[in-house]
Amino acid sequence: MDTEALADRLTRRLDNSAGLAYASRHVASALLDLGQWVPPDDWLIVGGSLARGEPTFLTAVDGNSQLVSDVDFLYVYYGDAPSTSIAALQREAENHFPTVDLMTLSLGDYRTIQTSLGFDVKNLGLALTEHGLPDHEPVILDARDAYEILLYYTQAYFWLGIHNQWGTGNTSPHFHLTVNRLCMKVLRATAMLDGAYAHHDFAPMAPHLAEQMRTELTWRRHPTTPPADPGRFWTYLASAFTRFDHEFGRQRPDAVNHTRYATTSSGRIIARHHRTVHELARAMTRAWLATPDPAALTTVKQRTWQRITGWTGSTTRPSPEDYFRAHRHDIHDHLLAMKVQVR
Numbered sequence: 001m002d003t004e005a006l007a008d009r010l011t012r013r014l015d016n017s018a019g020l021a022y023a024s025r026h027v028a029s030a031l032l033d034l035g036q037w038v039p040p041d042d043w044l045i046v047g048g049s050l051a052r053g054e055p056t057f058l059t060a061v062d063g064n065s066q067l068v069s070d071v072d073f074l075y076v077y078y079g080d081a082p083s084t085s086i087a088a089l090q091r092e093a094e095n096h097f098p099t100v101d102l103m104t105l106s107l108g109d110y111r112t113i114q115t116s117l118g119f120d121v122k123n124l125g126l127a128l129t130e131h132g133l134p135d136h137e138p139v140i141l142d143a144r145d146a147y148e149i150l151l152y153y154t155q156a157y158f159w160l161g162i163h164n165q166w167g168t169g170n171t172s173p174h175f176h177l178t179v180n181r182l183c184m185k186v187l188r189a190t191a192m193l194d195g196a197y198a199h200h201d202f203a204p205m206a207p208h209l210a211e212q213m214r215t216e217l218t219w220r221r222h223p224t225t226p227p228a229d230p231g232r233f234w235t236y237l238a239s240a241f242t243r244f245d246h247e248f249g250r251q252r253p254d255a256v257n258h259t260r261y262a263t264t265s266s267g268r269i270i271a272r273h274h275r276t277v278h279e280l281a282r283a284m285t286r287a288w289l290a291t292p293d294p295a296a297l298t299t300v301k302q303r304t305w306q307r308i309t310g311w312t313g314s315t316t317r318p319s320p321e322d323y324f325r326a327h328r329h330d331i332h333d334h335l336l337a338m339k340v341q342v343r
Contacts, residue, residue: 001127003028009126012053013200016221020057023065027055030096035128037092038075039083044128047120048072048101052198056220068177070099074121076110076134109340111136115145117339119197143247146192148255148335150240153185155277155331157233159324163301166230167294176227177220183233184216190240193247212236231292238285253278256338266338273331280304280320 001009006028011017017024031046038044048070049055055069073093075082086104093100105113110121111134118139127133157163162182165175184199187209195204199217202210219225245251254274261267280301287300301320311317324331 001032003032006032006126009053010050010055013198014054020065023057023067027067027097031126031128034073034089034093034096035130037084037089038129040129040131041078042083042129043076043131043134044089045074045076045121045125045133046072046128047074047117047125049199051120051124051126054198054200058223068098070101071097072120073100073102074110074125075102075104076107077104078107103336105340107134110134112342113339114139115339116141116149117336119145141192141197143193143244144255144259146189147244147248147252149192150186150189150237150244151255151274151277152331152335153182153189154237154281155273155324155328156185157182158277158280158320159328161321161325162230162233163298164321167298173223176230177223179230179233180216180220180223180227183236184213184220186233186236186240187213187216190236190243193243231288231294231297234285234288234297235292237281238289241282241285251282260342261338264338264341266334266341269334270331270338273327276308277324279308 003025007021007024008017010028011020011024014020027050031050035044050069050071055067057065058068060066071093075086075089077083082104086102090100090102093102113121119141122133122136123138125133160178160182162175162179166179188196188199191201191205191209191213194206194209196202196209199213202213205213215228219227241251254271256262256267256271256274259267262271283304284297284300288297291297305311305320306317309318309323
């Protein structure tokens with residue numbers, strides 16, 4: 001794929017893609033340069049918002065558009081290990097992009113992996129090496145995959161410290177952009193139940209979801225305008241739980257049990273983390289719908305967390321933020337591991 005073709009793919013879902021031509025070509029050129037680092041036996045693939053064709057660009061003080069989306073890479077290796085230094089490749093990628101996530105998988109694991117990650121790097125993945133994507137079967141997503149996304153970004157709400165920043169009155173652009181991102185993740189997870197995978201897949205979305213998503217996307221393009229109330233995260237999450245309860249026919253405390261992932265050691269770890277955030281978030285959504293007040297929600301969070309942890313120590317009680325921040329990388333790694341432990 002040449003620079004022009006890749007640039008078009010990167011922004012194909014954006015309604016302002018014409019105005020981003022220069023910026024998208026710059027991004028595409030940097031991506032293809034990184035592909036040159038990869039030996040012929042291996043592959044470098046881009047997933048995430050770039051693969052979906054809907055990355056976020058913001059206008060810098062000099063008037064130029066700059067990419068602010070995370071760049072999600074997957075390095076697939078043919079042999080027993082990558083044929084180049086992953087650390088060096090990561091450093092080079094970070095010279096070009098603001099936030100880089102670089103994962104590695106063996107060819108066998110790449111062909112095995114399913115879920116939304118597999119969908120990103122197989123069905124939508126953009127190959128940065130001349131030999132394209134490895135041979136693979138396409139991924140079919142289901143409600144379990146969508147629910148996993150919902151619970152993951154609910155955990156992220158806590159490890160990113162959003163609730164505490166909201167309570168202390170943080171009004172920084174970074175804070176509101178993070179809330180906006182999490183809100184869009186909740187909306188997208190819910191919309192996946194109707195066949196919408198990308199943020200811009202408005203047609204399959206329920207009308208109210210499409211309107212909410214458009215509102216979030218519009219603000220993200222112009223984040224200098226007044227932001228919406230951060231409490232909308234809990235309104236969106238409450239609606240999401242209701243939709244998933246209807247889909248499953250019951251409340252589901254995790255996205256692992258009664259699936260093939262439950263047989264894996266990593267799957268059992270993920271299920272435990274899911275049940276923890278599910279119990280906490282359910283109590284908080286009920287409280288928010290009854291009394292949409294941040295102070296009241298904080299009280300419910302603290303009381304629910306005390307019940308979940310059974311903490312009776314005399315020292316300061318670890319918070320949900322402490323817990324999920326401590327387990328953040330563990331959750332990420334075990335989510336990936338459980339998907340390649342299943343053959």
